[in-house]
Amino acid sequence: MKTPQRALVVAALLAWTLGPLLWQLYTSLRDPSALVGQAAADLASGWTLSNYSQVLSGQPPFWRYLLNSTVVAFSATLLTLVLALPCAYAMNRCRRLLRAGIRLTVLAAAVFPYVLLFLALLELARTFSLANHLLALTLPYAGLSLPLAVLLLQSAFADLPPELEEAARLEGMGLWSRLRWVLIPLIAPASASTAILVFLFCWNEYPIALTWISRAELLTLPPAMARIAGSSVFTVPYGAFAAATVLGSLPLLLMVLLFQRQIVSGLTQGAIKG
Incomplete structure (x- = not known):
């Protein structure tokens, strides 16, 4: 591929990926009246920080949601x-046929649409009084994230040469010492x-957090x-929504x-080969 063509492809990919982010930033800095009609074409006026002040002055304060x-x-x-690290290690040390069966089962659990478990999760929340307990959300989040985490970490363990663990065993290190050190x-x-x-999934999860x-x-x-x-139902605060989106994305971006x-490094070394 020639250099001009390569530059065009890169520019198209950047526009595709950064376009929505830049549009959200643009919307968050514009007055709501400057987003529609003829005023939208006037870029010399209509800029404001009122959307951010509206979000930050809410009750409860926005930082509470971020926290x-x-x-x-x-x-x-x-x-x-x-939970995933010892599971991935044990899975990697199973016999080949058994490991293939476990891997297939874990893969099926990883791709299973968790919304189908929604009613069961609601029943668990009711039975064990988990509603309105913030840390209770960690239980379904960890359970839903565990299959994918085990698959990724098992591939990483598989990339390690067996001689390393054998040398540690000869030095007298036990199982947990070999894992830890x-x-x-x-x-x-x-x-x-x-x-x-896992963090991105937990940060963006909506249905469980809404109902629990x-x-x-x-x-x-x-x-x-x-x-x-x-x-x-009478108005959609596009500017405030965009400002909240930008503020909510800053911790993830950082x-x-x-x-x-x-x-x-992790995606290229551990998650692809396996």
Whole structure:
């Protein structure tokens, strides 16, 4: 492919991926009256920060939703990794035929649409009084994320040469010592990429958070979006919604920028080969 053609393809991909993000940012900085009609063509006026002030001055404050989402996503990600790492190791040490059967079962669980489990999850929430308990969301989130995490980490364990563990065994290290000091540090990039994927799922999950949490001060970000600007059937606050979207995306953007090297390394080394 020639250089001009390559540049055109790259430009098209950037427009495809960054276009919606830039449009949200643009909408968040425009007065609602400047988004429709002839005023939309006038780029010299109509710029405002009122959408952000409207979001940040709401009750409960916007930072509370961000904090709730951070607590839930972080705790669910941590629980998922704690369960997935030993499961992935054990799965990788099974016999070939048994490992193939377990892998197929876990893969089926990973691609199973979790909305079909919705009624069962609601019944569990009612039976065990999990409604309106913020940390209770970590249980279904970790359970739904566990199959994918096990698959990714099992592929990472499979990439490690068996001689490393054998040498650690000859040094007198037990199973948990080998996992803690030898194997898990070697798959840190794959663990980081898995943690990011789990965190993103937990951060953006909507149906369970909407039904398990009804108190406004305990809402996570996705179900709180509809309440931020006081939307109604008569008006749609596009500017406020866009401002809330931008603010809600900043923690994720910062996290991805900080750990982009680990994410790329984990996806290329542990999650593809296996």
